[in-house]
Amino acid sequence: MPFASILDAIGNTPLVHLPRLSPKSGVNLYAKLEGQNPTGSVKDRIARHMILAAEASGALTPDKIILEPTSGNTGISLAMVARAKGYKLICVLPDNVTPEREQLLRAFGADVVYAKDAISTNDAVYKAQQMLADDPDRYFMPYQYGNENNPQAHYDTTGPEVLRDVPDIDVFVAGLGTGGTLTGVGRYLKERRPGVKVIAAVPHPGDLVQGLRDLGEGFIPAVLDESVLDGRIVVDARTSFATVKELMEKEAIFAGISSGAVMRVAIRAADRLDSGNVVALLADGGWKYLSTALWTRDWEVTEESETQGTIWW
Amino acid sequence: MTVEVKVTATLQKMVGGQRVIQGDGATVGEVIDDLERKHPGIKDMVMVDGQIHRFVNIYLNDEDVRFLSQLDTPLKEGDVLSILPALAGGA
Numbered sequence: 001m002p003f004a005s006i007l008d009a010i011g012n013t014p015l016v017h018l019p020r021l022s023p024k025s026g027v028n029l030y031a032k033l034e035g036q037n038p039t040g041s042v043k044d045r046i047a048r049h050m051i052l053a054a055e056a057s058g059a060l061t062p063d064k065i066i067l068e069p070t071s072g073n074t075g076i077s078l079a080m081v082a083r084a085k086g087y088k089l090i091c092v093l094p095d096n097v098t099p100e101r102e103q104l105l106r107a108f109g110a111d112v113v114y115a116k117d118a119i120s121t122n123d124a125v126y127k128a129q130q131m132l133a134d135d136p137d138r139y140f141m142p143y144q145y146g147n148e149n150n151p152q153a154h155y156d157t158t159g160p161e162v163l164r165d166v167p168d169i170d171v172f173v174a175g176l177g178t179g180g181t182l183t184g185v186g187r188y189l190k191e192r193r194p195g196v197k198v199i200a201a202v203p204h205p206g207d208l209v210q211g212l213r214d215l216g217e218g219f220i221p222a223v224l225d226e227s228v229l230d231g232r233i234v235v236d237a238r239t240s241f242a243t244v245k246e247l248m249e250k251e252a253i254f255a256g257i258s259s260g261a262v263m264r265v266a267i268r269a270a271d272r273l274d275s276g277n278v279v280a281l282l283a284d285g286g287w288k289y290l291s292t293a294l295w296t297r298d299w300e301v302t303e304e305s306e307t308q309g310t311i312w313w
Numbered sequence: 314m315t316v317e318v319k320v321t322a323t324l325q326k327m328v329g330g331q332r333v334i335q336g337d338g339a340t341v342g343e344v345i346d347d348l349e350r351k352h353p354g355i356k357d358m359v360m361v362d363g364q365i366h367r368f369v370n371i372y373l374n375d376e377d378v379r380f381l382s383q384l385d386t387p388l389k390e391g392d393v394l395s396i397l398p399a400l401a402g403g404a
Contacts, residue, residue: 202370205321205397220367220399232370232377234397 006084010037010044011157015165015279020250023267026275030166031253031263032158035285039076039104041256042158042283043144046180047077049153050142051085060140065090067139069115069128072101073284074144079108090139092128100288122219144178145221154184162279163189169196170276173266175258175283176200176232179224185281186228197230201265203258204236233268235261241294243267244286248295256284257294314339316388318348319395324359328352336394341371342384344394359396368399 003009013036022029034042054060066082066089068075075091082089089110093102095117105112115127125145132141144150162169162185172189174181179200186198240260247253247263255263259282266280286295318336320328328334334352336344349356359369364383371378372395378386388394 226379229380231380234370234372234375234377234395 006038007048007081010048012161013037015162016251016253018251018253021246021263021267023271024273027270027273028277029266029270030277030279032162032279032281033253033285034281034283035255039080039108040285040287041073041077042181042281043073043077044080045153045157046144046150047074047081047142049149049156050144050147051078051081053149054140054142060087062086064140065138067128067132067141068092068143069124070144072097072288075110076101076104076108078142079105079110083109092124092131094124098288098291100291104288125219144180144223146223148223150178150180150223151184151187151225154181155188158281159185159188163192166277166279168277169193169279170273171197171199171266171269171278172281173199173201173262173269173278174281175262176202176224177258178221181281181283183223183225183228187225190228197269198228199231199233199265199269200229201258201261202232202234203240203261204234233265235264239264244294253282254286255282256286257289258283314388314390316344317393318344319393321397323398324355324396327355327358339388340384341373341378341386341388341394344388345384370397370399371395372397
């Protein structure tokens with residue numbers, strides 16, 4: 001049956017068995033390929049949820065411009081939803097994102113503003129909040145870090161899809177960015193399958209933290225419910241890159257950088273089980289990272305400094 | 314027991330610019346107390362009211378000790394602790 005619009009084509013992504021990456025024969029490893037969404041990332045789910053909810057509540061009206069700080073995927077998803085529904089979108093980006101992202105945003109008709117001297121998403125967030133404060137009636141800011149419709153999108157769609165496909169899931173692994181995926185899927189799974197473990201994979205901040213004056217400037221997204229987490233594992237960029245290549249070499253899966261970190265954590269979780277089922281959510285495909293030459297270089301011999309200082313998630 | 318402790322820029326200025334320092338102790342909490350003796354003031358950057366600061370994640374090798382046994386997390390020879398700030402991520 002045809003979908004009524006591109007917005008209805010979001011979700012119901014494939015869950016794929018990864019027998020060659022599993023470290024043990026008794027443990028099944030699965031990947032949920034969020035790159036199969038219309039704009040190629042998991043963020044399509046939350047963009048649709050946040051915009052529909054804002055229309056329903058009256059927070060977003062046709063005269064308003066949608067404004068969002070984002071290092072990429074959320075902006076691209078919002079740009080798709082905005083274009084499908086006839087809104088204008090401005091994205092505030094830190095200035096070290098890969099060029100494909102800006103091209104995609106502009107292709108969907110979004111305007112791009114760079115946060116000056118921004119080295120992390122934190123700075124883009126502050127810049128966008130300033131723009132909103134200066135002209136509050138002009139903008140609607142979905143603000144994925146604090147919007148309950150972000151985890152709700154995963155509670156309503158991703159979680160049910162995972163449990164439908166792997167009813168006897170033991171471990172769920174996803175990347176920790178806003179915390180929306182882990183919080184929404186984690187809540188859904190824990191309500192229905194007590195004992196399931198929810199593990200966060202986080203990028204090693206590397207040199208990106210050099211600009212922080214003190215640790216009190218850190219940032220914990222409001223939508224992250226840490227009580228659903230059973231573990232948090234940090235993965236450096238080189239390990240993420242190497243695992244992305246391994247995903248390609250062993251399973252023919254073309255995934256984005258954060259997926260390497262998530263898969264590394266999932267493999268380790270699998271290794272700690274005698275038997276069971278581990279599901280890893282891979283947030284996007286490799287398309288937006290082709291400029292890194294990731295698949296044609298040997299990351300084992302890459303200097304750490306080459307991979308630091310860029311936002312990969 | 315002595316373990317390596319990796320620190321990021323924010324803390325490096327308190328430890329003479331080093332990226333890796335040494336701490337003694339059998340648990341994460343004991344190592345932090347030892348670091349405070351060697352580098353006074355560091356404990357207040359990392360902890361509040363006897364707990365690890367909300368904006369600070371301490372990793373034992375690569376696992377957040379908050380999900381292990383927090384400050385009581387035991388250490389063994391060759392372990393590496395990393396003290397990292399919580400940062401916004403993701404797209």
